[in-house]
Amino acid sequence: MTTAAELLALAYQPESVPLEQIASDLGANGLPYALPIHPNLVHLTIGLFVIAIAFDVVGALYPLEKRLFRFLALPITRGGFHDVGWYNLLACCLVTFVTVASGFYEMLTAVPLPGVVSTFGLGSMTTMLWHGVGGVALLTIITGMTVWRGFQRYRWRRDMGRQVQWLYLLVGVAMFALLGLHGTLGAQLAAEFGVHIAADQLLQAGADLHVALP
Amino acid sequence: MLELLPPLNDHNLPWMDTIHPIVVHFVIAMALIGFVFDLIGVLWRRPALFEVSFWNLLFATGAIFVAIIFGQVEAGLAAPYGAARNILDLHTTIGWSLAGVLSLLTAWRYVLRNRDPEALPISFLGAGTLVSALIVVQVVLGDKLIWTYGLHTVKVVAAMREGLI
Numbered sequence: 001m002t003t004a005a006e007l008l009a010l011a012y013q014p015e016s017v018p019l020e021q022i023a024s025d026l027g028a029n030g031l032p033y034a035l036p037i038h039p040n041l042v043h044l045t046i047g048l049f050v051i052a053i054a055f056d057v058v059g060a061l062y063p064l065e066k067r068l069f070r071f072l073a074l075p076i077t078r079g080g081f082h083d084v085g086w087y088n089l090l091a092c093c094l095v096t097f098v099t100v101a102s103g104f105y106e107m108l109t110a111v112p113l114p115g116v117v118s119t120f121g122l123g124s125m126t127t128m129l130w131h132g133v134g135g136v137a138l139l140t141i142i143t144g145m146t147v148w149r150g151f152q153r154y155r156w157r158r159d160m161g162r163q164v165q166w167l168y169l170l171v172g173v174a175m176f177a178l179l180g181l182h183g184t185l186g187a188q189l190a191a192e193f194g195v196h197i198a199a200d201q202l203l204q205a206g207a208d209l210h211v212a213l214p
Numbered sequence: 215m216l217e218l219l220p221p222l223n224d225h226n227l228p229w230m231d232t233i234h235p236i237v238v239h240f241v242i243a244m245a246l247i248g249f250v251f252d253l254i255g256v257l258w259r260r261p262a263l264f265e266v267s268f269w270n271l272l273f274a275t276g277a278i279f280v281a282i283i284f285g286q287v288e289a290g291l292a293a294p295y296g297a298a299r300n301i302l303d304l305h306t307t308i309g310w311s312l313a314g315v316l317s318l319l320t321a322w323r324y325v326l327r328n329r330d331p332e333a334l335p336i337s338f339l340g341a342g343t344l345v346s347a348l349i350v351v352q353v354v355l356g357d358k359l360i361w362t363y364g365l366h367t368v369k370v371v372a373a374m375r376e377g378l379i
Binding site: 029034035036039040042043044046047048050051055075077080081083084087088091113116119183184187188190191192194196197198199200203204208209210213214 | 230232235236242250263266298327328353354357360363364366367369373378379
């Protein structure tokens with residue numbers, strides 16, 4: 001009988017980590033380009049999702065806030081709020097496929113700083129695994145919610161003033177917490193584990209930043 | 215002023231993590247998608263999208279002031295070095311300018327929407343192109359501060375406190 005640890009000892013050859021095959025093509029930040037793509041697409045995923053849900057909440061509570069908007073002399077329609085909820089979520093869903101894809105590329109090329117334990121008490125590998133699996137889970141939920149939202153808009157609630165079910169809004173708000181937690185893991189990969197941050201990687205390599213990053 | 219804040223952590227921050235990059239989600243995403251929806255609305259004649267753009271633009275304009283408040287505090291604690299100092303200066307200047315530019319764009323849009331919510335002049339699309347380009351430049355500058363110079367990352371803060379940078 002061979003245990004998993006014994007197999008791993010046989011298979012693990014640090015001198016030939018796959019990343020080394022392309023290492024000569026990578027810059028100081030561990031990427032073949034100057035700035036990472038995934039964190040920029042994350043702006044779109046998070047911004048679009050949060051505002052989509054927020055405007056559906058505003059649309060759902062329309063009877064309460066009508067007077068406020070009239071007081072502000074801001075002409076509104078309930079359908080307009082729900083349009084923001086639908087189109088922003090649709091855009092979020094489309095963008096997030098690219099967000100996750102670029103995230104996987106940049107995680108496969110990640111070299112976290114050794115010996116670091118995050119604020120959550122996790123090591124770099126555990127953090128990356130949660131962030132990777134979590135990203136796919138969030139993409140699945142966002143896609144599911146977009147289909148759900150589409151059915152509410154074009155089928156089930158087409159002729160109703162309130163275009164969304166309360167349950168949909170509840171799931172959306174619960175997703176805020178998941179996105180926040182997931183985003184914090186991603187932020188830790190950067191700010192604590194130094195993944196794809198040129199200055200952190202140069203310092204780890206023993207470089208003098210006065211010379212390396214003048 | 216600084217004594218009003220909690221003690222600084224290993225990110226050189228009085229709070230757990232940088233807040234500015236979280237707030238700018240809502241400026242970047244809303245302003246850029248607003249422009250995209252305007253473009254689609256004009257090209258494919260979908261005036262319903264103009265309403266979506268309007269609200270996104272309004273939200274982006276509100277969010278940029280919050281982003282600037284946190285940005286100023288976190289920039290003040292960032293201890294930039296080398297070329298990062300110039301980049302941070304430029305990022306600050308463009309950031310404040312964008313607050314003005316986005317406010318003007320939103321005001322113009324408010325007037326246009328009051329006149330006819332179903333129409334959008336090409337001149338507004340032109341302005342939207344310029345503002346979107348300015349936002350992209352601003353994002354690249356902010357990206358350099360974190361992804362190249364590692365401001366507020368644990369490793370750089372530790373090096374700074376050891377006097378290495």
